[in-house]
Amino acid sequence: MTTAQRRARERARRQQEILEAAKEVFFEKGIHRATVDDVAAQAEVSKGTVYLYFQSKESILAHLLLEGLSILLPQLEAAYAPQEPLSADKRLRQLVEAYCQFAHTYPHYLRLLLALDRGRFQERVSAEVYQEILTESTRGLKLVAKAIRQGTEEGVFTADDPLLTAGVLWGALNGALNLMANPVRREMILVEPEAVFDATFELFLRGLQAHNR
Amino acid sequence: MTTAQRRARERARRQQEILEAAKEVFFEKGIHRATVDDVAAQAEVSKGTVYLYFQSKESILAHLLLEGLSILLPQLEAAYAPQEPLSADKRLRQLVEAYCQFAHTYPHYLRLLLALDRGRFQERVSAEVYQEILTESTRGLKLVAKAIRQGTEEGVFTADDPLLTAGVLWGALNGALNLMANPVRREMILVEPEAVFDATFELFLRGLQAHNR
Amino acid sequence: MTTAQRRARERARRQQEILEAAKEVFFEKGIHRATVDDVAAQAEVSKGTVYLYFQSKESILAHLLLEGLSILLPQLEAAYAPQEPLSADKRLRQLVEAYCQFAHTYPHYLRLLLALDRGRFQERVSAEVYQEILTESTRGLKLVAKAIRQGTEEGVFTADDPLLTAGVLWGALNGALNLMANPVRREMILVEPEAVFDATFELFLRGLQAHNR
Amino acid sequence: MTTAQRRARERARRQQEILEAAKEVFFEKGIHRATVDDVAAQAEVSKGTVYLYFQSKESILAHLLLEGLSILLPQLEAAYAPQEPLSADKRLRQLVEAYCQFAHTYPHYLRLLLALDRGRFQERVSAEVYQEILTESTRGLKLVAKAIRQGTEEGVFTADDPLLTAGVLWGALNGALNLMANPVRREMILVEPEAVFDATFELFLRGLQAHNR
DNA sequence: TATGAATGAGTTTTCATTCAT
DNA sequence: TATGAATGAAAACTCATTCAT
Numbered sequence: 001m002t003t004a005q006r007r008a009r010e011r012a013r014r015q016q017e018i019l020e021a022a023k024e025v026f027f028e029k030g031i032h033r034a035t036v037d038d039v040a041a042q043a044e045v046s047k048g049t050v051y052l053y054f055q056s057k058e059s060i061l062a063h064l065l066l067e068g069l070s071i072l073l074p075q076l077e078a079a080y081a082p083q084e085p086l087s088a089d090k091r092l093r094q095l096v097e098a099y100c101q102f103a104h105t106y107p108h109y110l111r112l113l114l115a116l117d118r119g120r121f122q123e124r125v126s127a128e129v130y131q132e133i134l135t136e137s138t139r140g141l142k143l144v145a146k147a148i149r150q151g152t153e154e155g156v157f158t159a160d161d162p163l164l165t166a167g168v169l170w171g172a173l174n175g176a177l178n179l180m181a182n183p184v185r186r187e188m189i190l191v192e193p194e195a196v197f198d199a200t201f202e203l204f205l206r207g208l209q210a211h212n213r
Numbered sequence: 214m215t216t217a218q219r220r221a222r223e224r225a226r227r228q229q230e231i232l233e234a235a236k237e238v239f240f241e242k243g244i245h246r247a248t249v250d251d252v253a254a255q256a257e258v259s260k261g262t263v264y265l266y267f268q269s270k271e272s273i274l275a276h277l278l279l280e281g282l283s284i285l286l287p288q289l290e291a292a293y294a295p296q297e298p299l300s301a302d303k304r305l306r307q308l309v310e311a312y313c314q315f316a317h318t319y320p321h322y323l324r325l326l327l328a329l330d331r332g333r334f335q336e337r338v339s340a341e342v343y344q345e346i347l348t349e350s351t352r353g354l355k356l357v358a359k360a361i362r363q364g365t366e367e368g369v370f371t372a373d374d375p376l377l378t379a380g381v382l383w384g385a386l387n388g389a390l391n392l393m394a395n396p397v398r399r400e401m402i403l404v405e406p407e408a409v410f411d412a413t414f415e416l417f418l419r420g421l422q423a424h425n426r
Numbered sequence: 427m428t429t430a431q432r433r434a435r436e437r438a439r440r441q442q443e444i445l446e447a448a449k450e451v452f453f454e455k456g457i458h459r460a461t462v463d464d465v466a467a468q469a470e471v472s473k474g475t476v477y478l479y480f481q482s483k484e485s486i487l488a489h490l491l492l493e494g495l496s497i498l499l500p501q502l503e504a505a506y507a508p509q510e511p512l513s514a515d516k517r518l519r520q521l522v523e524a525y526c527q528f529a530h531t532y533p534h535y536l537r538l539l540l541a542l543d544r545g546r547f548q549e550r551v552s553a554e555v556y557q558e559i560l561t562e563s564t565r566g567l568k569l570v571a572k573a574i575r576q577g578t579e580e581g582v583f584t585a586d587d588p589l590l591t592a593g594v595l596w597g598a599l600n601g602a603l604n605l606m607a608n609p610v611r612r613e614m615i616l617v618e619p620e621a622v623f624d625a626t627f628e629l630f631l632r633g634l635q636a637h638n639r
Numbered sequence: 640m641t642t643a644q645r646r647a648r649e650r651a652r653r654q655q656e657i658l659e660a661a662k663e664v665f666f667e668k669g670i671h672r673a674t675v676d677d678v679a680a681q682a683e684v685s686k687g688t689v690y691l692y693f694q695s696k697e698s699i700l701a702h703l704l705l706e707g708l709s710i711l712l713p714q715l716e717a718a719y720a721p722q723e724p725l726s727a728d729k730r731l732r733q734l735v736e737a738y739c740q741f742a743h744t745y746p747h748y749l750r751l752l753l754a755l756d757r758g759r760f761q762e763r764v765s766a767e768v769y770q771e772i773l774t775e776s777t778r779g780l781k782l783v784a785k786a787i788r789q790g791t792e793e794g795v796f797t798a799d800d801p802l803l804t805a806g807v808l809w810g811a812l813n814g815a816l817n818l819m820a821n822p823v824r825r826e827m828i829l830v831e832p833e834a835v836f837d838a839t840f841e842l843f844l845r846g847l848q849a850h851n852r
Numbered sequence: 853t854a855t856g857a858a859t860g861a862g863t864t865t866t867c868a869t870t871c872a873t
Numbered sequence: 874t875a876t877g878a879a880t881g882a883a884a885a886c887t888c889a890t891t892c893a894t
Contacts, residue, residue: 035887035888035889036890037889045854045855046854046856047855047890048853048854048856048857048890048891048892049853049854051891052854056890121397122396130397134400137397137398137401138401141402164402164409164412165412167389167398167404167409168413170392171388171391171392171393171409172381172384172385174391175383175387175389175391176384176388178387178391179380179383179387183335184350187347188354188380189354189377190376191377191380196380196384199374199377199381200381200385203381203417204385204416204420206420206421207416207417207420207421208416208419208420209423210419210420210422210423216876223878227878248862248864249864250862250863258879258880259880261865261866261879262878262879264864264865265878265880269865461866461867462868462869463868471876472876472877473868473869474876474878475874475877477868477869478874482869483867483869548822548823560823560827563823563824564827567828584845587838589829590828590834590838593827593828593830593835593838594835594838596814597811597818597819597835597839598807598811598843600818601809601812601814604813604814605806605813609761610760610776611776613773614777614780615780615802615803615806617800621803622803622806622810630843630846631846632849633841633842633843633845633847634845634846635849642894646855674883674885676883676884685859685860686859686860687888688857688859690886691856691857691858695885695886696884696885696886854894856892857892857893857894858890858891858893859888859891860887861888862886862887862888863886864884864886867881868882869881870878871876871878871880872876872877872878872879873875873876873877
């Protein structure tokens with residue numbers, strides 16, 4: 001039992017070490033250019049060992065993604081502050097601020113989240129991991145939806161389908177982030193990235209509040 | 214003279230054929246997985262011929278992108294309808310509908326546009342092509358900004374910086390499209406893609422119109 | 427007849443133009459890196475035309491080589507000065523000086539001559555051209571041999587086989603030129619190229635003159 | 640420890656095997672026409688494996704060159720016979736004979752040495768390997784220079800700059816070898832290669848000994 | 853469990869040469 | 874005679890993944 005436990009802990013630690021190395025390498029060289037060799041070298045293990053802990057390069061990516069979500073979600077939950085008596089407006093604002101903060105503090109994780117599309121995750125990743133990514137992502141979205149629902153119940157927001165509206169906000173914010181992540185498009189807009197992010201939320205909020213009409 | 218003309222036409226046609234083949238292949242296998250070999254095979258020419266018409270794989274992509282823009286832009290311009298006396302509201306709505314229409318009719322081009330980020334275009338593509346992409350993209354955005362400016366001048370919209378606001382709309386709509394393009398996220402929202410797109414615009418418009426406050 | 431003549435002249439002129447272009451391109455980009463396309467572009471003709479006048483890239487090279495020889499040989503002949511009453515010593519010295527001069531004035535042609543080995547001339551070039559290269563090269567060598575023979579007849583040189591001795595001189599001088607053409611070896615010797623060339627000849631001459639044992 | 644040692648030995652052996660295969664292939668097809676695929680096939684390993692042991696095609700060449708030098712140099716050193724009391728004349732003769740012997744026994748390595756010019760070694764090869772080539776080459780030349788210096792000190796040779804004179808000899812001998820390596824030129828001289836080599840040295844030696852005048 | 857050697861298909865790109873017009 | 878589009882065989886190099894030890 002004890003041995004089994006130590007084994008499991010050892011294994012988890014090693015996996016974490018490799019993940020840490022992958023993070024460094026992926027973020028520095030870019031996901032495409034970084035090779036599994038690079039990851040192994042950075043983790044100071046052999047390439048074979050990497051494959052002992054992860055079934056594929058994509059799988060490493062998926063775990064990294066999960067890690068990003070595991071950072072983001074507590075922050076969103078804290079921002080939502082379920083136990084405090086807060087206005088829907090404030091709640092939403094705090095959620096968005098938390099996301100903005102996350103985008104700013106962990107640009108690499110953000111890039112991963114935004115690029116979620118890319119990899120052939122579904123094919124190359126174990127069903128559990130894929131499921132977990134889905135669950136975690138949804139959790140975030142549901143917090144937003146909950147804040148919106150609160151607003152509609154309090155009569156300050158107008159939204160028929162809170163989950164859809166949360167999706168709209170989520171998409172719009174990501175759209176803003178995506179837009180400004182691209183040099184071509186940045187040349188088009190000519191303001192700092194944050195301005196677009198903020199403007200997006202303000203506009204969205206105004207739309208949400210415009211209940212008459 | 215006639216010979217030269219025919220030559221030029223032949224050349225243009227062949228280039229178009231290859232582009233068509235590339236479109237097929239890129240859209241079916243995905244940009245990453247499709248190879249120049251695939252393109253050549255699809256176009257029923259040799260690989261060398263492909264390189265006779267395009268300087269690199271990225272260049273093919275860029276031309277495809279340009280083609281997409283050359284479809285989208287006239288539609289946006291028609292939607293804007295400069296010569297007609299239209300309300301800003303209507304103009305904006307028509308622009309967004311045109312974009313939605315485009316997204317629906319040419320999902321492949323859309324994917325290209327949304328994926329613009331990827332490639333290292335700037336490095337692998339002739340300066341002219343890159344410039345053209347930038348110019349064309351900007352033209353679309355400026356139409357949107359113009360409609361918004363008209364609204365502010367007419368007192369129906371509130372927007373300090375029309376170009377920024379246009380960027381917000383553009384980003385938000387793309388965000389919606391992106392969101393729904395991803396199976397993971399589609400599973401999260403549980404409505405059809407168009408609904409998110411429409412909801413995004415309606416919310417944005419309401420925000421724009423909420424001039425008091 | 428006249429028409430045929432003009433045709434022939436036209437053809438010769440065109441061939442010369444292409445050769446000129448090839449010279450420029452080969453010497454600037456290096457023989458390996460220069461392509462037939464480059465040559466055609468420089469000559470302002472189509473690639474097909476190049477192949478109308480030369481059977482292969484190697485053939486162009488061979489003709490260039492021939493051109494180099496056609497510059498070098500008159501100079502060697504002038505240096506030999508058959509009609510003047512000259513000492514063998516002087517004659518030889520003049521020949522070597524002429525070669526040194528040529529090496530200095532036409533480094534590109536020299537490179538071609540020294541690299542004669544490289545190409546698969548014999549296979550890719552018409553028998554006539556190959557024969558001509560051989561004949562021309564031999565003519566130069568024979569001049570040197572003649573000067574040496576004169577010296578042995580006058581009793582100032584010791585050389586059993588003048589042609590062999592001429593070959594030795596020729597080889598030694600080329601060896602010196604080759605040696606100094608290479609950066610690795612230049613770092614080894616640490617003097618200017620000309621010094622090695624001159625020293626080679628002086629040593630050779632002394633050896634030639636040391637007739638008493 | 641033992642494992643590591645065996646690994647290292649295994650690795651060295653494999654590298655040697657590939658080098659052996661490369662030698663065969665390069666020497667048979669010529670350096671230009673031989674491909675890395677050929678080398679891999681000859682070594683009966685995959686192409687990837689070749690690149691596991693050598694960073695580039697040029698690098699293989701460099702190692703081959705180094706191998707040739709590692710054969711030649713001990714023979715030159717033995718020929719110099721530092722501990723024996725020998726006349727400079729004899730020493731030099733032995734050095735040249737050793738070189739001739741090498742040229743005869745290892746014509747392929749010789750070809751590599753003579754063709755050293757070609758490749759862009761400096762760019763494609765690790766600095767260490769390049770340095771080593773330079774060092775080894777220089778060592779041979781210095782032996783020759785030392786013998787010449789001994790001769791000048793003993794008053795039997797006349798040479799202001801022994802290193803330069805050694806370069807002259809080295810260049811002349813290589814020139815002779817080069818000359819006879821080429822079919823075109825061999826047809827010109829009409830004697831066996833060795834004769835030119837020997838004649839070169841004899842003439843050089845006589846020049847060196849002609850101290851009066 | 854850990855290693856790292858081995859794989860080999862796959863990638864983009866080049867270029868001498870041919871040939872229909 | 875001149876054109877230039879088309880060819881397609883190479884070529885060098887990469888890298889995710891496997892597997893014997």
